[in-house]
Structure formats: C-alpha cells, structure tokens
Amino acid sequence: MEKTKKKMSFGEMLRLNHRGLKLFYDRYPQMVVSRLFFVIWNALTPYVGIFLSALIVDELAGNRNAERLKFLVFVTLGSAAVIALGTALLNKWKEAQNAGLWLKVENIISGKMLDMDYVSLDDTHTSELLSTIRQNMRGGGWGLYYVILFYEGLCSSALTILGGLALTVSLFMSKVPEGSGILVILNHPLLVIAVILLMLAVTFLSPVLSNKGGAYYAKYADSHNLGNRLFSFFGFLGYHTEIATDVRMYRQDNICDRYNRNKEDTFGSNGLFAHLAWGPMGLYSAAGAAVSVLFTGIVYGFVCLKALAGAFGLGAVTQYVAAMSKVSGGMSNFVYYLGRMRNNTPFLELTYEFLDIPNTMYQGSLTVEKRRDRNYQVEFRNVSFKYPGSENYALKGINMKFEIGKRLAVVGMNGSGKTTFIKLLCRLYDPTEGEILLNGIDIRKYNYREYMDIFSVVFQDFKLFSLKLGQNVASKVAFDKNRVLDCLEKAGFSDKLAEMPEGTETYLYKDYEDKGVDVSGGEAQKIAIARALYKDAPFIILDEPTAALDPMAEAEIYSKFDEIAGDKTAIYISHRLSSCKFCDEIAVFHEGAVIQQGTHAKLVADEEGKYYELWNAQAQYYTETA
Numbered sequence: 001m002e003k004t005k006k007k008m009s010f011g012e013m014l015r016l017n018h019r020g021l022k023l024f025y026d027r028y029p030q031m032v033v034s035r036l037f038f039v040i041w042n043a044l045t046p047y048v049g050i051f052l053s054a055l056i057v058d059e060l061a062g063n064r065n066a067e068r069l070k071f072l073v074f075v076t077l078g079s080a081a082v083i084a085l086g087t088a089l090l091n092k093w094k095e096a097q098n099a100g101l102w103l104k105v106e107n108i109i110s111g112k113m114l115d116m117d118y119v120s121l122d123d124t125h126t127s128e129l130l131s132t133i134r135q136n137m138r139g140g141g142w143g144l145y146y147v148i149l150f151y152e153g154l155c156s157s158a159l160t161i162l163g164g165l166a167l168t169v170s171l172f173m174s175k176v177p178e179g180s181g182i183l184v185i186l187n188h189p190l191l192v193i194a195v196i197l198l199m200l201a202v203t204f205l206s207p208v209l210s211n212k213g214g215a216y217y218a219k220y221a222d223s224h225n226l227g228n229r230l231f232s233f234f235g236f237l238g239y240h241t242e243i244a245t246d247v248r249m250y251r252q253d254n255i256c257d258r259y260n261r262n263k264e265d266t267f268g269s270n271g272l273f274a275h276l277a278w279g280p281m282g283l284y285s286a287a288g289a290a291v292s293v294l295f296t297g298i299v300y301g302f303v304c305l306k307a308l309a310g311a312f313g314l315g316a317v318t319q320y321v322a323a324m325s326k327v328s329g330g331m332s333n334f335v336y337y338l339g340r341m342r343n344n345t346p347f348l349e350l351t352y353e354f355l356d357i358p359n360t361m362y363q364g365s366l367t368v369e370k371r372r373d374r375n376y377q378v379e380f381r382n383v384s385f386k387y388p389g390s391e392n393y394a395l396k397g398i399n400m401k402f403e404i405g406k407r408l409a410v411v412g413m414n415g416s417g418k419t420t421f422i423k424l425l426c427r428l429y430d431p432t433e434g435e436i437l438l439n440g441i442d443i444r445k446y447n448y449r450e451y452m453d454i455f456s457v458v459f460q461d462f463k464l465f466s467l468k469l470g471q472n473v474a475s476k477v478a479f480d481k482n483r484v485l486d487c488l489e490k491a492g493f494s495d496k497l498a499e500m501p502e503g504t505e506t507y508l509y510k511d512y513e514d515k516g517v518d519v520s521g522g523e524a525q526k527i528a529i530a531r532a533l534y535k536d537a538p539f540i541i542l543d544e545p546t547a548a549l550d551p552m553a554e555a556e557i558y559s560k561f562d563e564i565a566g567d568k569t570a571i572y573i574s575h576r577l578s579s580c581k582f583c584d585e586i587a588v589f590h591e592g593a594v595i596q597q598g599t600h601a602k603l604v605a606d607e608e609g610k611y612y613e614l615w616n617a618q619a620q621y622y623t624e625t626a
C-alpha cells in the first residue's frame, strides 16, 4: 500500500514542523519555554567542566602552583554544584510544565473534534483520519508528539556544536613550532581544511545512514498503521470486556489468533518490518554506527600529532578531545533530528489535514429572543435532506408547523426519517433543500448556541458520565439540588433515588468511584429525561424514549408525559404507536416523507392509511405476546 509522494523541500519540511511547534506554543507557552531553557542549560554547561579540567591538567603538567590548583579545584567543584542545582531546578520546572505531553496532543485533537461541525464529525473521512492519526501516535509518537521531541533534539545539538566549536577554534589555529620535522605539515592550510572536511563528511554520513534506515517507517506508513490497528484491537482482545460474552460463547479468540500469531503479519517475525530490519533498515543502522567510530579516530590522531609536535600542552589535548567528541555527537544528532523531522512530515500532513477540516456551516449572529411565554414558532418549509455522500433523500418535502405548547408525536417504521427530522430541527445538519424557520426567520441566521438553548433532546444514544448524579442532571459541576430532585421526580426516578446512599451526590457507575452506583438502561433514560427537564428549554424532544424501558416503566413515562412536558412544546418520537395515542397531533413518517398527520382518533379511522396498518400490526403483536 506504499504511496509514491514527491520529495518534500527543506523549507516545506521546516514549515510543517514549525506549525506543530506553534500549536504547542500557543496553547502551552510555558511548556515550550521551559524545555528551551533546559536544553540551553544542558547543552552548554558540560563545557564549563571541560574547560576547567583542561586548566587543572595544564597546571599539573606545568607550574604545579598549589595556590592556583586549590583555586581551580574550588571553582570546578563550585561550578559543578551550581550546575547540578540549576539542572535540578530547571528539570523540575520542565517536568511540571510537560507533564502529560501525550494528553496535550490528545487535547489538541479532541479539541478539534469538539469544535467541529457535527456534519464533519459524522463524515467517514473524518473518522478515518482521526483513527490513522491516533494509530500513528500510538505507534511511537509520529505526528505532533514528535515535533516537540525533535525540536528539542535539534536545538540541543545545535547548541552543543556551537559550544564545542568555541572551545576548539584554537585547535585549528595553533601552529606546530617550526623545526618539528615532518609534523610541520600539520600547519599547512590545505591539510587543516582536509581534516575539517573529513570530520564533517564522517559526521554527516553517520546520521544520514541511520535516517535512511528510519525512513522505512515513513515509507511504509500505511502498512505500519494497518499493522498497528490490527494489533491494537486483536492483540488486546481480552481487554474488551464489552465483547467478553461473545468471545466465550463463540471462542472468537480462535479466529483472531490469525492476527496474533501470524508470522507474516506486519510486525511478525516473518513480516514486512522483520524483513526490513534484516535487510536495508538494519544495514543502514549498522553502517551509521560504524562510521561514527571513524570520527573519533581522526580527532584523536590530529590532536595527538599536534600535541606531539608541541603545538599545545596536555590540558588542551583533553579539552580538544572532549569538546570535539561533543561537537561530533552534536553534529550527528543535528542531522539525525533533521532526518527524523523529515520522516515525521507525512504524519504531520495527515494531522493538519484533520485540524484544517473547515467549519462550513453558516454561523448567524441574530440573538434568539428570550421569551417568558415560550412563544417560539418553528416551521419546516419544503425541507428535503440527503446525508453527505448519500444519493438518497433521508427526508423529502417536509412541511410542518409546531403548535406552541402542544404534544406532537412523530411515528413511523425504523429508517423512515424520524431522527433525521430532529437532527435538522436542532441544526446538527442543514437542509439540502427548503428551510426551517423560527418565528419566521431562517434558523441559520440565529446565533447557533442560542438556538440550541431552546431545545432539550433526549437522543436514543444519550450518554451519562461517571460523575455525580446531580452533575449529570444539571450538566454543571455546581448544581441546584432541589431543582435536580424535582426533575428526577418528574422523570420517575424517585424510587431508585431513595436507594442511593448519597442522593444527588452519588456517583454513577464505578469507573472512578468504588461507591458508584450502576444504573439500568431504563434508569439511565430517566436520568437523561431529568437532564432534559433541568435545562428547562421551550422545546422538549424525546427520541424513542421507551426503547430501553420495560413495559411498566414505559407506561409510567407516557402516563406522566403530559406532566413532564408541562408548558413546553413537546415532540415525542416512537415506532410504538401505543405510546403516542395521548399526543395532540401525530405525524406519520414513511420513507422520508410525512404521509399522514392528525389525532389518533382521526388517523386510526382511516382504514386505507399507513397509521391504521401500523396500529393493527402492533396491536396484534401486543395481544399475541400478552
């Protein structure tokens, strides 16, 4: 699945990495700055020791002045103590600011998900991108996470090079005394240049070779991702408690074994990456390591020959050898990190493609008037809708007006468009054709947040958090206890509440609290209804509210529905017609269109109509099962 891509320019590579760094800096400036200080400190302070040791060695090999030696030792020890203290303090600062770097990356990605138009969230391309980005991250850190680490490496190596060069300039400048025989050749500018070039060549060759090895990860990113995705599911099968029953019932671990023990799999012992490791990837890495040894040989040779010829003393030898090996390390690291940054670019491009998904939904600025009389008139005018990427209309030519304070039931078989209708009403999607009006004005023109404030919806797939019951109902950390209790009572949760030891302070579920209380699907639904009531919006919408309820609870909900809805305009969606009888108006959806509308009595009297057909089919079902 290898993709051929055109080679990226150096500038483009830097631009991509720089954008990543800026993303972190804008959100977490202290994290970036503390790392920078730490890097500067760590790269430059070793040279203090190297410089001072050289002075001590020189003194020992030369004058041996006890006073000066004492002074030098004192300064060396003192500086070492200050450096250690500084390192510890900076490290503390850096650690505190960088805690949970993973989480920070996840926060950037998840923040985008929260800000995204719902319609993009629902797009399969978005979920594919997200899944690939997260797999890349887990497969080592490819993408944003590495940006920080590679910049840190690059900065550190650049500073190490500069510091080391400052201490080695004199190595190349100092002259061997005339009369040193053949060794005078060491003064020849061409020889000096040749040695410098040789050192550079060897220094650069080593990381180039290891990066060539590393580049295979980027080259085979698709296989790498697929391998990771398969492994992160099948390799951790036992962790998925939600499938534990099926796994046991059908011994599903046997069919998954193919992925776990398959030697040919991406990361298997006979798979793609094993072959690469035995072949080019391994060879490049080994060659890279071998070449770096050459550098040390050249430095030692050059420094020792110059010292032998009398160009400088013993102290300088230790200083040059130590500083040059640091420069060499710095240079290899510099090239290595540049290479790693390049290898990371395909992963960054994917991340930015995701972060750049535009919010295309029109955002109006009109304020939604706050009305005590809840006089909000909503009208669907010729509304049709196709899901993005779908050829078929999920809704076709819907015309409907909600009467304020009335109860409207939306009924129809599965897939007839009931939920889509509600999603359009809440502007999770915009109509493909036609318009929805609030008090005569297209809903697109209103401030979206304010528009959402007039609806309380209990969707079928609602979610509660493993937080306190009261917090769940109020959707706030600090909640109005009496109001929560009132809403829970209206939603029919009082009996269960009486069993809860800490009342509204009780934690739901046991994820974060041992004393948390598990609730059944039906009980959870009541809490979700209470949450909708707490919001106290002018419209209350219940989407298949009885789906998770047992018949008793279901009967309880509709008997109380009128009380629950109060003075709100209520929309009740269900495919169980018996639960809609009490509504003022019933709209029958069929294949995306409203084919009948009226009261139960009127609709059931029309023996040719869909409602009659559905009613009888369900009535028969209920009598039979009863």
Ligand code: ADP
Binding pocket: 122, 387, 388, 390, 394, 412, 413, 414, 415, 416, 417, 418, 419, 420, 421
């Ligand atoms: P209901 O709520 O009546 O069961 P829906 O509104 O969920 O029906 O679905 C109406 C139609 O739209 C169905 O044909 C369904 O397959 C299709 N549909 C629902 N959600 C999506 C989606 N996210 N993408 C594409 N098609 C969808």
